[in-house]
Amino acid sequence: MIPRFKPSLSFREILAMFRPNKAMVGKFESEFAEKFEAVDAVAFPYGRSAQWAFLKALEIENAEILMPSYTCSVVAHAVTLSGNKPKFVDIDLHDYNMNLQQAESLINERTRGIIATHTFGYPQDLERLERMVENAEKRFGHKIWLMQDCCHAFGAQWRGRTVGSSGDVAIYAFNVSKIMTSIFGGMLTFQCQELADKVRKWRDANFKKPGFLKPLLRRIYLLSVYFAFNSIAYRLTWWLQNKTPLLNKLTKAYHLDEKIHFPPDYLDEMLDVEAAVGLVQLRKYPAIIERRRKKAEWYDRNLEKKTDWEFPPIVEGATYSHYTIRVPNRNEVIEEFAQKGIHLGELIQYSIPHLSCYNSSGDYPHSKRVCNETINFPLQ
Secondary structure (H helix, E strand, C coil): CECCCCCCCCHHHHHHCCCCCCCHHHHHHHHHHHHCCCCEEEEECEHHHHHHHHHHHCCCCCCEEEEECCCCHHHHHHHHHCCCEEEEECECCCCCCECHHHHHHHCCCCEEEEEEECHHHCCCCHHHHHHHHHHHHHHHCCCCEEEEECCCCCCCEECCEECCCCCCEEEEECCCCCCCCCCCEEEEEECCHHHHHHHHHHHHHHCECCCCHHHHHHHHHHHHHHHHCCCCCHHHHHHHHHHCHHHHHHHHCCCCCCCCCCCCCCCECCCHHHHHHHHHHHHCHHHHHHHHHHHHHHHHHHCCCCCCCECCCCCCCCCCCCEEEECCCHHHHHHHHHHCCECCECCCCCCHHHCCCCCCCCCCHHHHHHCCCEEEECCC
């Protein structure tokens, strides 16, 4: 069985997590900033913790934060738990990114931030995004923080410009389903040293060192992932996920969570063992991206072009966190490929405003449509 995703792990990551030291987190921050064209980077235990901490450190509250209706639900959770209100914007069908024309029409005097997600690794139009923010600041006379969600798009480029290398802050997450992993973890990158220093100071005052058991549990988790996604062992993993309640709950609760909450360790500092794994992944990152791009090109050339299938756009500079196709009969297609030994994913299978915990009265037809039609082909 070919897994729906498979972290790019080797024995180098396994060895690294048993040889961490106290300087690892700082080294990971420094190398990450250099790799992704930032002046500084600040590490966190999760991407959602990073986003939440940015809003808290800048004392942004009781404001509206524009964000796409079709993205990971924890993005909206971080906004809500920071004391702000997510204002949802429908997406464009061709690249799954936030519709900037609609976004511009929704900016008002309460808007204090815009989260632009580069969904599935397809870069958002940076020039138009920056122009929209600049015009809105002139119109309303206050700062509007531009936050780029790069969790799907490490190193993606828009017309030669690296995503996250402009705006106020870029947000990254490193769980095992991401293009690169540090087991768990998150990162903010900045183009302004003063802003980075302010967020780091707030983090150091509010986040705590984790308990002694957590590094051990992280090592066990990574070892489990390493073996569970082995091509031979994965048939058992697939069976446990799809046919039993235990693994099904563990793998799907994150995506279908109807509660607005954070994990209990969201205020822990990033672990040295996580940073050690992240450093290994960071140094092999160009090879990871090149392999994914070649696989996406192979799908474009070789997958049967069925008339009722909507294939992804060919976008120069995309990193392809997922190779996403829309089909009208998703469950049938997933079952068909499972019989052939290929596990297809279905991320993202919800529209955030339609989750019961948000229950927005707005109309988001594109978001509602694609969450019922998308399938993801393996890219490892």
